[in-house]
Amino acid sequence: xxxxxxxxxxxxxxxxxxxxxxxxxxxxxxxxxxxxxxxxxxxxxxxxxxxxxxxxxxxxxxxxxxxxxxxxxxxxxxxxxxxxxxxxxxxxxxxxxxxxxxxxxxxxxxxxxxxxxxxxxxxxxxxxxxxxxxxxxxxxxxxxxxxxxxxxxxxxxxxxxxxxxxxxxxxxxxxxxxxxxxxxxxxxxxxxxxxxxxxxxxxxxxxxxxxxxxxxxxxxxxxxxxxxxx
Amino acid sequence: xxxxxxxxxxxxxxxxxxxxxxxxxxxxxxxxxxxxxxxxxxxxxxxxxxxxxxxxxxxxxxxxxxxxxxxxxxxxxxxxxxxxxxxxxxxxxxxxxxxxxxxxxxxxxxxxxxxxxxxxxxxxxxxxxxxxxxxxxxxxxxxxxxxxxxxxxxxxxxxxxxxxxxxxxxxxxxxxxxxxxxxxxxxxxxxxxxxxxxxxxxxxxxxxxxxxxxxxxxxxxxxxxxxxxx
DNA sequence: CGACGGATTGATCGTGCTCAAATCATGTGG
DNA sequence: CCACATGATTTGAGCACGATCAATCCGTCG
Numbered sequence: 001x002x003x004x005x006x007x008x009x010x011x012x013x014x015x016x017x018x019x020x021x022x023x024x025x026x027x028x029x030x031x032x033x034x035x036x037x038x039x040x041x042x043x044x045x046x047x048x049x050x051x052x053x054x055x056x057x058x059x060x061x062x063x064x065x066x067x068x069x070x071x072x073x074x075x076x077x078x079x080x081x082x083x084x085x086x087x088x089x090x091x092x093x094x095x096x097x098x099x100x101x102x103x104x105x106x107x108x109x110x111x112x113x114x115x116x117x118x119x120x121x122x123x124x125x126x127x128x129x130x131x132x133x134x135x136x137x138x139x140x141x142x143x144x145x146x147x148x149x150x151x152x153x154x155x156x157x158x159x160x161x162x163x164x165x166x167x168x169x170x171x172x173x174x175x176x177x178x179x180x181x182x183x184x185x186x187x188x189x190x191x192x193x194x195x196x197x198x199x200x201x202x203x204x205x206x207x208x209x210x211x212x213x214x215x216x217x218x219x220x221x222x223x224x225x226x227x228x229x230x
Numbered sequence: 231x232x233x234x235x236x237x238x239x240x241x242x243x244x245x246x247x248x249x250x251x252x253x254x255x256x257x258x259x260x261x262x263x264x265x266x267x268x269x270x271x272x273x274x275x276x277x278x279x280x281x282x283x284x285x286x287x288x289x290x291x292x293x294x295x296x297x298x299x300x301x302x303x304x305x306x307x308x309x310x311x312x313x314x315x316x317x318x319x320x321x322x323x324x325x326x327x328x329x330x331x332x333x334x335x336x337x338x339x340x341x342x343x344x345x346x347x348x349x350x351x352x353x354x355x356x357x358x359x360x361x362x363x364x365x366x367x368x369x370x371x372x373x374x375x376x377x378x379x380x381x382x383x384x385x386x387x388x389x390x391x392x393x394x395x396x397x398x399x400x401x402x403x404x405x406x407x408x409x410x411x412x413x414x415x416x417x418x419x420x421x422x423x424x425x426x427x428x429x430x431x432x433x434x435x436x437x438x439x440x441x442x443x444x445x446x447x448x449x450x451x452x453x454x455x456x457x458x459x460x
Numbered sequence: 461c462g463a464c465g466g467a468t469t470g471a472t473c474g475t476g477c478t479c480a481a482a483t484c485a486t487g488t489g490g
Numbered sequence: 491c492c493a494c495a496t497g498a499t500t501t502g503a504g505c506a507c508g509a510t511c512a513a514t515c516c517g518t519c520g
Contacts, residue, residue, distance in 0.1 A: 073378070077382040077460070081374055094366075095371075129352070129356065129363070130352075130359070132363055134324045136363060137325060140373060141325075143370060143374060144311055147373060147380055153307075155507075181466065191509090194509075201469080424477075424499090424500085445498095
């Protein structure tokens with residue numbers, strides 16, 4: 001088990017708090033009990049972690065940093081399916097290959113477990129098997145919500161939804177330090193970066209949020225934001 | 231165990247062919263070996279099978295007919311996440327409740343298994359547990375592909391993709407008998423019914439497809455259709 | 461300090477939506 | 491069996507939202 005030095009750039013986030021225990025976050029804890037070895041690894045900003053259709057060899061948990069997971073069309077159009085933040089598990093596949101590409105958005109440290117050893121553990125330990133299933137089900141829930149957003153919500157509703165999601169997942173003391181650029185946000189929300197920027201400016205002018213740097217955002221009126229999110 | 235008479239309207243499809251065995255289709259076969267009892271039930275056209283946030287009590291397999299699964303916004307905007315056709319399994323949840331509503335599009339017969347008995351079987355039989363996980367993973371794969379469609383494809387690409395998907399899933403002798411109306415297709419593709427209709431007309435005028443009734447479609451040039459689907 | 465990438469803002473354009481009307485298909489009752 | 495009613499589909503005209511193209515502005519890092 002490697003113990004990496006946490007080089008922490010401005011956009012990187014604090015390591016996982018063991019006291020916050022969502023199903024996904026508890027997962028790697030559970031695997032510990034099952035005698036599974038988790039090692040750590042660090043990816044540079046913009047580095048690919050795995051590619052679409054590559055064999056799935058590992059399951060990952062973000063320790064610090066942030067990851068984007070996306071699909072590309074042949075002409076370069078990109079749809080980001082999910083962002084993974086400290087504590088999140090990603091790269092778990094039931095089939096043999098990854099179906100999206102994963103990249104580090106900023107310098108990112110992950111804990112990782114061999115997929116093979118997980119499969120073996122699941123074959124004997126029903127709790128592990130249940131954990132794998134519910135983790136995939138959690139990703140499906142997110143995808144189902146996101147289909148509604150992409151298919152039926154307008155630009156402001158999408159951006160409001162994004163802000164509330166990020167607030168929930170990475171707010172510290174009422175502030176968010178977004179690790180991703182406007183283009184990433186656009187590619188997550190099915191919008192252009194300009195439309196994202198305009199929506200954010202509009203929210204600022206209404207006093208619903210405040211900036212201290214383009215990626216440091218403070219939500220000043222979550223209730224109003226929830227109204228804007230259909 | 232109810233044994234319903236199959237009243238088969240024009241838009242309904244033939245019952246499941248036991249020789250075609252996708253993972254999902256094999257599933258109910260597998261559960262048979264595990265001593266699980268599957269009963270049958272028939273829903274009328276437009277009838278709700280389960281609602282969003284209702285407790286998940288059963289898992290379903292379409293025997294004949296067709297089902298739409300969707301989410302609604304408060305103002306009535308609807309996003310259909312998936313259509314389920316003969317052989318397809320739906321309503322499987324890892325959590326306690328359904329996250330989408332399911333409705334019969336036409337008169338539909340389903341086979342069903344108590345969720346509780348499935349959970350019990352999964353607790354002892356690793357193969358069952360594996361089956362549950364891979365079924366949810368299959369739904370996730372579809373949702374990931376659909377997010378790319380909803381977020382980044384234009385109207386013609388979406389419609390071309392839809393036609394190829396339906397062709398693959400329900401074509402008989404080169405013909406498709408679509409069970410759903412244009413509004414359903416629109417709500418699946420994140421478009422209006424008018425835009426769907428215009429795209430289909432355009433494909434007809436190019437000779438890529440032929441109609442015999444608005445819902446009876448013959449694909450005349452699948453290669454060209456694949457080109458149109460980004 | 462200068463250079464570079466990221467973000468904002470503006471002007472214009474175009475795809476798909478909205479509103480509306482006509483046409484077609486389906487099923488029902490006389 | 492036909493006439494009609496009803497809902498589904500098609501088609502048209504105009505509009506609006508978000509995309510595109512372009513020009514600053516800003517922040518960060520060498």
